[in-house]
Amino acid sequence: MTDTPLSPETLDRLRASFDAQGLMRHLGASIVAALPGHVTLRLPFRRELTQQHGYFHAGGTAALADSAGGYAAFTLFPPGHDVLTTEFKLNLLNPAQGDWLEAEGRVVKPGRTLTICQLDVWGVGGGQRTHVATGLQTLICIKPRPATS
Amino acid sequence: MTDTPLSPETLDRLRASFDAQGLMRHLGASIVAALPGHVTLRLPFRRELTQQHGYFHAGGTAALADSAGGYAAFTLFPPGHDVLTTEFKLNLLNPAQGDWLEAEGRVVKPGRTLTICQLDVWGVGGGQRTHVATGLQTLICIKPRPATS
Amino acid sequence: MTDTPLSPETLDRLRASFDAQGLMRHLGASIVAALPGHVTLRLPFRRELTQQHGYFHAGGTAALADSAGGYAAFTLFPPGHDVLTTEFKLNLLNPAQGDWLEAEGRVVKPGRTLTICQLDVWGVGGGQRTHVATGLQTLICIKPRPATS
Amino acid sequence: MTDTPLSPETLDRLRASFDAQGLMRHLGASIVAALPGHVTLRLPFRRELTQQHGYFHAGGTAALADSAGGYAAFTLFPPGHDVLTTEFKLNLLNPAQGDWLEAEGRVVKPGRTLTICQLDVWGVGGGQRTHVATGLQTLICIKPRPATS
Numbered sequence: 377m378t379d380t381p382l383s384p385e386t387l388d389r390l391r392a393s394f395d396a397q398g399l400m401r402h403l404g405a406s407i408v409a410a411l412p413g414h415v416t417l418r419l420p421f422r423r424e425l426t427q428q429h430g431y432f433h434a435g436g437t438a439a440l441a442d443s444a445g446g447y448a449a450f451t452l453f454p455p456g457h458d459v460l461t462t463e464f465k466l467n468l469l470n471p472a473q474g475d476w477l478e479a480e481g482r483v484v485k486p487g488r489t490l491t492i493c494q495l496d497v498w499g500v501g502g503g504q505r506t507h508v509a510t511g512l513q514t515l516i517c518i519k520p521r522p523a524t525s
Numbered sequence: 526m527t528d529t530p531l532s533p534e535t536l537d538r539l540r541a542s543f544d545a546q547g548l549m550r551h552l553g554a555s556i557v558a559a560l561p562g563h564v565t566l567r568l569p570f571r572r573e574l575t576q577q578h579g580y581f582h583a584g585g586t587a588a589l590a591d592s593a594g595g596y597a598a599f600t601l602f603p604p605g606h607d608v609l610t611t612e613f614k615l616n617l618l619n620p621a622q623g624d625w626l627e628a629e630g631r632v633v634k635p636g637r638t639l640t641i642c643q644l645d646v647w648g649v650g651g652g653q654r655t656h657v658a659t660g661l662q663t664l665i666c667i668k669p670r671p672a673t674s
Numbered sequence: 675m676t677d678t679p680l681s682p683e684t685l686d687r688l689r690a691s692f693d694a695q696g697l698m699r700h701l702g703a704s705i706v707a708a709l710p711g712h713v714t715l716r717l718p719f720r721r722e723l724t725q726q727h728g729y730f731h732a733g734g735t736a737a738l739a740d741s742a743g744g745y746a747a748f749t750l751f752p753p754g755h756d757v758l759t760t761e762f763k764l765n766l767l768n769p770a771q772g773d774w775l776e777a778e779g780r781v782v783k784p785g786r787t788l789t790i791c792q793l794d795v796w797g798v799g800g801g802q803r804t805h806v807a808t809g810l811q812t813l814i815c816i817k818p819r820p821a822t823s
Numbered sequence: 824m825t826d827t828p829l830s831p832e833t834l835d836r837l838r839a840s841f842d843a844q845g846l847m848r849h850l851g852a853s854i855v856a857a858l859p860g861h862v863t864l865r866l867p868f869r870r871e872l873t874q875q876h877g878y879f880h881a882g883g884t885a886a887l888a889d890s891a892g893g894y895a896a897f898t899l900f901p902p903g904h905d906v907l908t909t910e911f912k913l914n915l916l917n918p919a920q921g922d923w924l925e926a927e928g929r930v931v932k933p934g935r936t937l938t939i940c941q942l943d944v945w946g947v948g949g950g951q952r953t954h955v956a957t958g959l960q961t962l963i964c965i966k967p968r969p970a971t972s
Contacts, residue, residue, distance in 0.1 A: 399582035402573035424551035433548035434610045435588020442584045461583045465614035465912045467939050467959050469932040485916040492914050512914050614763045616790050616810050618783040634767040641765050697880035700871035722849035731846035732908045733886020740882050759881045763912035
């Protein structure tokens with residue numbers, strides 16, 4: 377949304393949440409950049425991520441895109457709130473090849489309950505950057521449960 | 526589409542293609558059932574598949590659903606033809622928990638060029654079967670390239 | 675969801691809301707059936723609804739499907755609550771032709787905030803019933819605003 | 824895609840196709856701008872287009888967006904070829920109000936068989952321009968049938 381950097385507190389929350397995702401570690405993804413409403417993730421190529429032709433599997437592309445959008449929304453939530461994907465849709469534009477994938481999530485419409493993100497995935501390698509997928513995603517903000525005494 | 530079993534030749538092609546998918550092996554998925562236009566995959570729970578709350582990550586759910594639909598379409602294609610996902614959309618209905626996920630892909634509309642599948646994912650465990658996600662997917666049939674001499 | 679009929683009060687609310695939709699009247703749509711979580715609408719063919727080949731325009735198909743799903747969700751809401759579509763996706767399966775279109779909305783997952791519906795549209799005519807479109811839709815329940823004194 | 828104007832021949836084909844759409848005339852839509860891969864349509868407010876709260880009905884928003892994307896793809900097709908929507912998805916971001924709606928279709932990925940468009944709808948009025956909806960759409964290029972003698 378802006379070029380203002382995230383507060384250190386928000387960045388810490390984001391990193392803690394990302395590190396708690398077993399799948400992102402298992403795939404080998406990492407955070408490239410995080411600004412308010414805009415998060416970029418990277419996933420280096422490995423044979424463990426391929427479909428039957430040796431390209432990145434659409435499922436890995438989707439997992440990376442979904443996380444990028446989820447964290448883009450998360451950066452705009454108040455402390456203590458969490459994020460869940462309610463739905464997403466992805467159009468696969470080009471074969472997902474390259475040395476790594478880069479997935480960008482950008483908040484199109486923030487909201488107290490629902491946040492809408494645009495998702496874009498790029499295949500990067502050999503001096504090229506190819507638009508691999510574009511998508512839309514709806515996320516819901518989960519309020520913290522009141523403490524019970 | 527029917528209860529007719531797949532021909533041994535089609536089943537061999539399906540298994541060979543599935544085994545060539547690095548991602549399905551990396552996640553730990555396997556084929557449960559395959560009938561013409563209807564394929565079911567299974568993904569046992571592992572910490573390596575979780576999101577930040579310890580449930581299955583939506584990205585893993587999506588990868589499994591995408592493959593189930595892709596192979597459901599593939600069972601209806603002529604020998605030598607391959608399948609690519611052009612787009613899919615997934616609604617996440619309930620927390621994806623359980624001992625394993627089961628993803629069903631069913632062909633709603635076969636076609637020479639495009640095939641449309643319905644995707645459904647279930648979380649199974651503790652005697653329960655919960656509807657985790659439902660989706661729609663468009664697949665394209667890739668004709669074999671003519672051999673070059 | 676069930677075969678229990680709607681309460682007369684819910685049926686009245688549904689009809690009042692439907693009749694307040696200028697677009698449904700302008701297109702010529704009517705309610706065929708309404709059960710809890712399951713609403714069917716009908717749209718007779720007219721030249722005013724066509725695309726460039728003389729079939730029903732995908733936009734009319736979408737309008738009808740969106741309303742069917744919206745009212746399917748509405749039947750499950752408490753009195754005084756209203757419904758808004760947050761997103762929908764439609765796959766167009768066959769040319770939308772026939773004497774009329776029939777759109778079915780069915781609640782797949784009810785919820786206090788979000789409700790998910792499956793949408794199906796059929797073209798009916800000449801003794802045939804063709805599956806014209808299938809879709810998914812997310813709806814949000816709008817709580818009544820507190821009265822101001 | 825570019826700022827090059829359309830050829831007069833393409834513009835004629837586009838207008839002839841648009842004028843043949845009964846639904847666009849019935850709703851009151853018109854073409855605002857047409858460039859290669861980028862078409863804008865306008866729909867003035869009328870009571871005949873409303874949902875139950877007096878805003879534009881999501882179905883009208885969808886019809887306009889679908890046509891804008893369809894014609895954006897159409898501008899890139901060779902003469903004699905036609906366009907069909909295979910699927911689209913729309914996220915509704917804000918109440919669709921204003922003096923008119925403006926729908927923009929932009930080709931994200933052209934292709935010989937499939938073309939992918941981004942769809943955006945704006946509500947314009949009272950000096951404001953509100954982002955009402957954003958979407959994605961897949962279109963298929965229909966080749967002319969060989970003449971039969």
